[in-house]
Amino acid sequence: MKTTTKLGAMGLSLMALAACAPAEQTTLMYGDQPMEDVIAQMTLDQKANMVLGTARGLMFPPDAAPGMPNRNGVDINELIKQAQERAEKGDTMTISTFMGSGRVPGDAAEGYAIDSLGIPSIAYADGPAGLRINPTREGDENTYYCTAFPTGTILAASWDTETVEKVTKAMGNEVLEYGVDVLLAPALNIHRNPLCGRNFEYYSEDPILAGKIAAAYVNGIQSNGVGTSIKHFAVNSQETMRNGIDAVVSERAIREIYLKGFEIAVKESKPWTVMSSYNKINGVLASENKWLLTDVLRGEWGYDGVVMTDWWAEEDGARQQAAGNDLLMPGTQHQYDEIVNGIKNGTLAEADLNRNITNILNLIQKTPTFKGYKYSNKPDLKAHAQLVRENGSCGTVLLENKDNVLPLAANAKIAAFGNASYDTYVGGTGSGNVNRAYKVNINEGLKNAGFTLVEDLEKAYTAYITAAKSKQAAESFWATPFVEDLNLSAAQIKAAIDKADVAIYTISRQAGEGADRKLEKGDYYLTDVEATNLKNISEAAHAAGKKLVVLLNMGSIIELTEQVPLVDGLVHVFMPGQEAGNSIADVLSGKVNPSGKLPMTWAKAYKDYPSAVDFPLSPGEDRVVKYTEDIFVGYRHFDKNKVEPLYPFGFGKSYTTFEYANLAVKANGDTYTVTVDVKNTGKVAGREVVQLYISAPKGTLEKPVKELKAFCKSALVQPGQTATVTMTFKKADLASYDEAKKQWVVDPGTYTLNAAASAADLRLNTTINL
Numbered sequence: 001m002k003t004t005t006k007l008g009a010m011g012l013s014l015m016a017l018a019a020c021a022p023a024e025q026t027t028l029m030y031g032d033q034p035m036e037d038v039i040a041q042m043t044l045d046q047k048a049n050m051v052l053g054t055a056r057g058l059m060f061p062p063d064a065a066p067g068m069p070n071r072n073g074v075d076i077n078e079l080i081k082q083a084q085e086r087a088e089k090g091d092t093m094t095i096s097t098f099m100g101s102g103r104v105p106g107d108a109a110e111g112y113a114i115d116s117l118g119i120p121s122i123a124y125a126d127g128p129a130g131l132r133i134n135p136t137r138e139g140d141e142n143t144y145y146c147t148a149f150p151t152g153t154i155l156a157a158s159w160d161t162e163t164v165e166k167v168t169k170a171m172g173n174e175v176l177e178y179g180v181d182v183l184l185a186p187a188l189n190i191h192r193n194p195l196c197g198r199n200f201e202y203y204s205e206d207p208i209l210a211g212k213i214a215a216a217y218v219n220g221i222q223s224n225g226v227g228t229s230i231k232h233f234a235v236n237s238q239e240t241m242r243n244g245i246d247a248v249v250s251e252r253a254i255r256e257i258y259l260k261g262f263e264i265a266v267k268e269s270k271p272w273t274v275m276s277s278y279n280k281i282n283g284v285l286a287s288e289n290k291w292l293l294t295d296v297l298r299g300e301w302g303y304d305g306v307v308m309t310d311w312w313a314e315e316d317g318a319r320q321q322a323a324g325n326d327l328l329m330p331g332t333q334h335q336y337d338e339i340v341n342g343i344k345n346g347t348l349a350e351a352d353l354n355r356n357i358t359n360i361l362n363l364i365q366k367t368p369t370f371k372g373y374k375y376s377n378k379p380d381l382k383a384h385a386q387l388v389r390e391n392g393s394c395g396t397v398l399l400e401n402k403d404n405v406l407p408l409a410a411n412a413k414i415a416a417f418g419n420a421s422y423d424t425y426v427g428g429t430g431s432g433n434v435n436r437a438y439k440v441n442i443n444e445g446l447k448n449a450g451f452t453l454v455e456d457l458e459k460a461y462t463a464y465i466t467a468a469k470s471k472q473a474a475e476s477f478w479a480t481p482f483v484e485d486l487n488l489s490a491a492q493i494k495a496a497i498d499k500a501d502v503a504i505y506t507i508s509r510q511a512g513e514g515a516d517r518k519l520e521k522g523d524y525y526l527t528d529v530e531a532t533n534l535k536n537i538s539e540a541a542h543a544a545g546k547k548l549v550v551l552l553n554m555g556s557i558i559e560l561t562e563q564v565p566l567v568d569g570l571v572h573v574f575m576p577g578q579e580a581g582n583s584i585a586d587v588l589s590g591k592v593n594p595s596g597k598l599p600m601t602w603a604k605a606y607k608d609y610p611s612a613v614d615f616p617l618s619p620g621e622d623r624v625v626k627y628t629e630d631i632f633v634g635y636r637h638f639d640k641n642k643v644e645p646l647y648p649f650g651f652g653k654s655y656t657t658f659e660y661a662n663l664a665v666k667a668n669g670d671t672y673t674v675t676v677d678v679k680n681t682g683k684v685a686g687r688e689v690v691q692l693y694i695s696a697p698k699g700t701l702e703k704p705v706k707e708l709k710a711f712c713k714s715a716l717v718q719p720g721q722t723a724t725v726t727m728t729f730k731k732a733d734l735a736s737y738d739e740a741k742k743q744w745v746v747d748p749g750t751y752t753l754n755a756a757a758s759a760a761d762l763r764l765n766t767t768i769n770l
């Protein structure tokens with residue numbers, strides 16, 4: 001006979017009973033009994049399964065990402081070709097999901113269940129801009145759409161941790177109400193280079209900004225009682241050859257730049273899980289890297305959650321387990337065999353396997369699934385859409401506003417040029433995509449806001465886009481085919497401008513995981529058609545005494561140095577989520593005063609980025625990428641080498657102006673509190689992002705000219721009013737990592753504190769002595 005114990009104290013008495021009756025076998029159930037007792041009952045087969053996702057039947061990702069390894073003898077190019085052919089025939093499975101086999105169709109993976117021990121399977125799903133699950137289910141009339149929230153870069157450009165937490169609280173509610181336990185987000189790799197295909201999901205070139213935004217994100221999601229997965233840990237700066245590329249980078253740069261954001265997120269928000277990355281770091285795969293996953297993450301930072309691999313990141317399952325990579329996703333037969341053989345031949349210690357299982361069991365215990373939460377499958381999508389509309393402009397960056405062309409006059413008639421004015425990108429591709437019910441394009445948003453559009457132009461664009469798309473491959477999981485901009489004749493442009501008060505030209509770029517952006521026309525550079533249109537529209541508008549506003553609808557940046565003199569207004573609207581058109585119209589109409597600031601340095605030329613010397617853009621034999629710029633990423637490089645950017649890090653204008661005064665610093669032990677007054681000296685209410693850059697004294701190590709150490713976004717300040725912003729930092733935050741000493745070192749001396757409006761606009765300074 002077999003009994004099970006489910007109730008703590010009663011369980012003990014049942015055990016006692018069982019002891020008196022040797023014929024009976026007692027099962028110690030998960031949730032009530034010490035974890036080690038539960039694990040002790042598992043067979044080796046169960047143990048190996050517990051540390052794997054349940055997709056072992058799948059030989060490989062159904063649609064292999066360019067750059068996937070060829071371990072299983074699969075011809076990757078052939079797989080890509082097949083996937084493309086399927087997408088061309090309209091197979092939407094390639095868009096919506098990798099998997100979708102479990103309780104929540106379209107999730108990214110499920111965990112292993114052992115019913116006899118009371119261990120349930122939990123659900124893991126993407127991603128950073130909202131939950132990614134299948135929107136429809138066979139034989140079910142209900143729909144399961146999710147909200148497409150603002151993407152990573154625009155959240156970071158808000159520099160507003162409160163808004164990020166508010167938005168992700170709603171996002172986490174969809175995770176909970178659709179029955180998912182862990183959201184595979186946020187993604188916070190450093191923008192080392194503007195061509196990284198996933199920069200739209202990531203936050204910044206600066207680790208403090210990235211870390212603080214990520215911590216706010218995790219706190220928002222996890223306030224719902226569901227988990228997150230901060231990813232991709234670590235140094236995953238590119239997609240080309242993402243599996244197995246070797247990032248060769250100094251320990252100082254790893255710690256100060258590439259790990260810092262993760263460290264902040266771990267310490268300030270306790271994410272339930274961490275996702276290790278595909279790449280190698282100095283020769284060792286991140287997912288097999290004991291130094292990274294155990295010594296630093298757990299040992300130094302005190303992390304006690306689960307580490308999972310990125311999907312199909314594998315070389316040796318036993319080595320991954322030994323390194324402290326608890327969960328191997330979505331699980332392969334290879335990994336299963338390697339773990340079982342490793343235990344049998346002694347290359348994998350059973351204690352390591354048990355430790356990893358304990359971490360996974362601790363995670364499961366926290367989940368809604370374990371707690372029996374009855375999810376509704378009916379989150380309040382209307383309320384969330386409203387929230388997205390209100391916050392889709394939280395990070396809009398106003399780059400140019402010559403002669404106050406913006407905000408536009410109420411009821412202005414607009415000649416809206418550019419495909420993306422009618423087919424707006426609200427999010428990226430790949431696992432960062434969200435299956436939303438609808439999107440609002442810019443033309444629709446403008447009309448909703450009371451503007452009128454030049455109808456002929458609207459008709460010409462919509463007809464052109466529909467025709468062009470019908471000739472192209474359908475959208476796939478990996479890519480949205482690029483539609484060249486409508487080639488306008490000078491007469492067409494003039495006719496449209498004659499009928500309008502102002503011209504808008506929207507330029508968009510799409511990107512996503514699996515590939516980097518291209519250093520070509522149509523991606524980093526404007527196409528000839530775009531460049532000519534822009535020039536002709538600018539000339540025609542100015543000849544008619546009218547203005548041109550250019551909108552940039554993309555997750556990253558493009559080269560625009562030649563075009564800036566041609567525009568009156570320039571606004572980076574990023575990818576603001578499904579209410580894009582409405583959120584953008586709110587800024588153009590002045591309902592919202594833009595308050596975003598760039599989370600990256602915008603160079604005049606690509607070659608000005610130091611990583612340009614080693615950022616491979618096509619898969620090749622040489623899988624080694626040397627991070628020779630070391631810690632001098634982004635503004636740290638532009639400062640050091642006195643390279644003038646097109647727009648500096650932290651830059652963004654407003655419809656008003658701010659004056660800074662009364663910079664003060666107070667020390668309390670090792671904590672410093674900095675206050676600054678910002679006075680609104682303009683005519684409309686606005687918010688100001690104040691940045692605190694600190695310059696260190698000369699010490700043993702070379703230091704950046706200055707580094708961001710804290711920031712604060714003011715509340716809405718009315719004209720003539722003053723707000724005080726408060727920023728804090730700790731003495732330890734001033735440290736650099738000394739590789740020779742193997743420790744963080746704070747040099748003694750005088751530190752200069754700058755309160756700044758951007759990395760190139762330092763307003764006030766003061767000093768502290770250490």
Ligand code: BGC
Pocket residue numbers: 098108126127184231310311431513
């Ligand atoms: C991506 C991850 C994602 C996972 C599951 C991988 O290809 O790199 O960011 O969470 O797939 O979909």
